[in-house]
Amino acid sequence: MRPFSFTKAGDKATAIKVISEAEEGKFIAGGTNLLDLMKFDIMHPGHLVDITGVAVKNIEALEDGGLRLGALVSNADTAYHKEVEERYPLLSHAILAGASPQLRNKATDGGNLLQRTRCYYFYDPATPCNKREPGTGCSAINGYNRWHAIFGASEECIATHPSDMCVALAALEAKVQVTGPDGDRTIPFEDFHRLPGNTPEKDSNLYEDEMITAIDLPPKGFSENFTYIKNRDRASYSFALVSVAVGLDIKEGKIKEVRIALGGVAHKPWRNKEAEALLEDKKATKENFETVADAIVSEAKAYKYNEFKIELARRSIVRALMQAAKTEE
Ligand SMILES: Cc1cc2nc3c(=O)[nH]c(=O)nc-3n(C[C@H](O)[C@H](O)[C@H](O)COP(=O)(O)OP(=O)(O)OC[C@H]3O[C@@H](n4cnc5c(N)ncnc54)[C@H](O)[C@@H]3O)c2cc1C
Ligand code: SF4
Known part of the structure; x- marks a missing residue:
């Protein structure tokens, strides 16, 4: 070091x-x-x-009915917080699907958002990597790319974002509160992380001198109909190959609102709102869920070793929607 x-x-x-x-x-x-x-x-x-001594370590109610997670709250304290467990179980489940108990005790909510890719070439300074050293090339595109992106990648980088927590936050449409030399600002979660484009060295839209102070959860937590599915090589202590966070609002047998976020498949948690809209006012049936899953994966692009992720994503979306809707038909 x-x-x-x-x-x-x-x-x-x-x-x-x-x-x-x-x-x-x-x-x-x-x-x-x-x-x-x-x-x-x-x-x-x-x-x-x-920054562990900075006083952003509380979980507190927001005036609009939402919940504010201080950036320095640990992942464990967030997942086991009574309000989070009861009102945002999707977030609890996603956090607990990640890492290990020891790591979750130490890891913070702000740090979770800014953890870096697990692309093995990024971790190997002996190989070219545009994210680590811009302009050197991407070893993964023609290399062993089993873990890599099937959505939103570029010629410069095909890495994925490794977080589980962030997939749930994307589905919940959280907001990230940040502060810097020019004052405070709020970043909608979908704008927080970036696609690689031609600047893969930048993972997020946070400026270097800005600090995350909190993550705000909106009032709606989808606590009745939700699920988080994580497919991985080992049952624990392993990053997602494909994960799916789903929140559904079902009234009188029809879907009024749907959120589907995917992890392990892109440089940021992946959503396709046009595809989600296909389910609005539809019945919660396997056939309808297959239609939306097909629409989402129709935009996927595989590399030599990660073709399997497309079918895995399609099946996982259908299964997650069925689990969230509590239906078997
Ligand atoms: C073996 C292992 C397995 C893991 N498995 C999983 C998994 O399955 N799923 C999963 O989601 N995660 C997993 N993780 C990742 C883990 O969740 C993250 O390492 C952790 O959340 C990062 O939080 P931290 O507080 O330790 O961040 P740090 O390591 O302290 O910081 C990470 C980055 O965030 C920046 N940063 C931190 N806080 C702030 C802030 N408030 N404002 C601005 N910048 C900030 C730092 O500058 C740094 O760049 C794993 C980690 C390990 C080591
Ligand atoms: S995928 Fe991205 S992180 Fe991995 S080698 Fe290519 S440029 Fe580097």
């Missing part, structure tokens, strides 16, 4: 001031991703700003 300097910030203003003035500064929260990246010499910040 390369040498770096370190500040422990006690409040937001100090954290922002130090990061703005630092050369190659990075916030550190739980450290469960950043420290690995530093040890592997993938990221080498010159200065770390520890």
Whole structure:
């Protein structure tokens, strides 16, 4: 690991001031991703700003009926929070499908959003990687790309975003609260992460000197009809090959609102709102669910080793919708 300097910030203003003035500064929260990246010499910040002492560690009610998750709340405390379990079980289930109990105790909600891809070439400094070193090329496109994207990739990068939590947040249409030298702003979840395009080194639309302070959940939590399915190589401690978060609002046998977000398939949690709309005012039947799944995967593009993900995604979407609708027909 390369040498770096370190500040422990006690409040937001100090954290922002130090990061703005630092050369190659990075916030550190739980450290469960950043420290690995530093040890592997993938990221080498010159200065770390520890934000674990900054007072954004509560989960509190919002005036509109939603819930605010402080950025420094641990993934475990979020998943087991009574309100989250009862009103946003989709989020609880998604978080608990990720990592391990020890990691979830340490990992924070803000850090979860900014964890980096698990593309094995990104973690191997001996290979070209546009995300790690822009302009060097992408080893995955013609390499072993079993874990890689089937939606929204570019010629520059076909990596996927590895988070489970973020797939549920995309389905719930959360909002990310951030603060920086120019003040506070709110980023809708769908605009938070980026597709790779020709700047794969940028994972999100957060500026380098901005800090996530909270994640706001809207009042609607789909607590009656929801599911999170995660397909992976091992039953635990493994990232998603394809995951699906579903929230349904069903009234008098008809679907009034539907959210379908996919993980493990794109550079960001993947939604297709036009396809979702095909289910509005329709009955919750397998046939209708197959129609929407077909529409979603019709836009998929596979590489040499990840063709299987397309059929896996199609079947997982149908199964997730049936589980959420509590139907077998
Ligand atoms: C072995 C292993 C298995 C895992 N399995 C899964 C899995 O199955 N599913 C899953 O979803 N995740 C998984 N994870 C990832 C884990 O969830 C993340 O590492 C964790 O959520 C990151 O949070 P952190 O607080 O530790 O972030 P850190 O490592 O401290 O930071 C990560 C990044 O976020 C930035 N950052 C952190 N907080 C803020 C903030 N408030 N504002 C601005 N920037 C910030 C840091 O600068 C850094 O760039 C796994 C991790 C490991 C090590
Ligand atoms: S897919 Fe992206 S992260 Fe992986 S090697 Fe290519 S550029 Fe790097």
